[in-house]
Amino acid sequence: MEKSGPSSTISEQQLQRQEGWSNTKTDLAEQSLISSEKWLQLHGLKSNKLTLKQILSQIGFPHCEDYVASLGRPVASRYADGLFPQLYRAEDGRVYNLTAKSELIYQFVEHLTQAVESYKQRMDWLTSKSRQIFGVILEQCxxxxxxxxxxxxxxxxxxxxxLTMVLQEQVAHITKFNIIRVSQEPVKWQENATPVTEQSIATAISWVEKLTVELTVSEAGRLDALLEAGRDKTIESIYYFVVGDVPEESKELLLQRALEIPCPVHTVSFNARGEGTIAFLKDLSAKTHNRFHAFAERTECVEFPAFSTKDGDNVMTWNSRKLKGKLPPGAGVREDVFLVWREMEEACSTLAQIQRLVAEPPKPDMATVDCGAVPSFKSSGKIVFCLCDMLASPAQSQKQPLLRLHRIQKTPGTLRRGCRNMA
Structure with a gap:
């Protein structure tokens, strides 16, 4: 396609978008303090004007239609028939007339390819190392x-x-933290949350490495530890890390008293044996409007489908990660992963449609119209108006196209017309 389009304004937007995608490759270590929802507000298709509807509005314009009362139905305009390549958008049933040069469409192919790679990196980051085990810590204290x-x-x-992985990979990037162990009496690493430093992280890891198994934990012990954590007014949230199952006799009391804790309580299930514990912890998080995460150990590798890059030559897979765990039965889908996956699916679908435009551009009945070649109109002594994106000179190819209104009058044996610019 060699039609001209709004290339000057798009070029600046494309440059900014290019810088945005580059930034996502270098700040993965700092993403622990941002949820997938907020991350997509920055890097999603809509915010970068890369949804199919947004792209089509930048490389063309919708074919107009109006309701004709005598026919009782919408009727599409015929002013552009044969003048532009057209694309049908199945989502809303609209037809778009394409006016952009193929170079501009190639830019969108490149940006969509970068977007897909960025979403893949985000999903890989979310489901690896401590984030797979513990979820993502989003608060500073x-x-x-x-x-x-x-x-x-x-x-x-x-x-x-x-826990060592969590401390090294996530807690090390926040401001303050503390650790409390459930026991007959709560066992605290520090009296209150402590500033994060290399020394405090090393001390906490040493404390974790000395933890031992306690054969019995009282029903009140769990609640006492959570209430003790909530008494620290400097913290923003509590992460309740539960290994194995929660006894049935403790569940009702925890559900009732958890609402008394002044800060959010996020729950993390580690190697739960029964779905009852998963359901309980999900319910606890839901009633306090907080997050739930679950992990179950495994040794086998899960096979993911192959992912092809834009050129099709370099096929990448996710199998090299050799995952150590999985979501246990009843845990459901991780919302933070699902949001990014859904965005990636849309990006892949849009990319495939835009790639088809440059691989096999739609062929119009008449590719171009110039002032020396007037199309044939089936009219008899009538005045017909049509729009085209004629440019007065090649120097205007980097500017907004001029729309010219052609007034065409058919007289016996000749066609006469006059043009006037519409800026």
């Missing part, structure tokens, strides 16, 4: 409450490793 009441023999080392 937190207390982690450890409930080892349902731990099995041999799981302690795994728990220590998991």
């Amino acid at each position: 937190v207390t982690i409450v450890l409930d080892f009441g349902g731990i099995l023999e041999g799981e302690l080392d795994l728990c220590r490793e998991a």
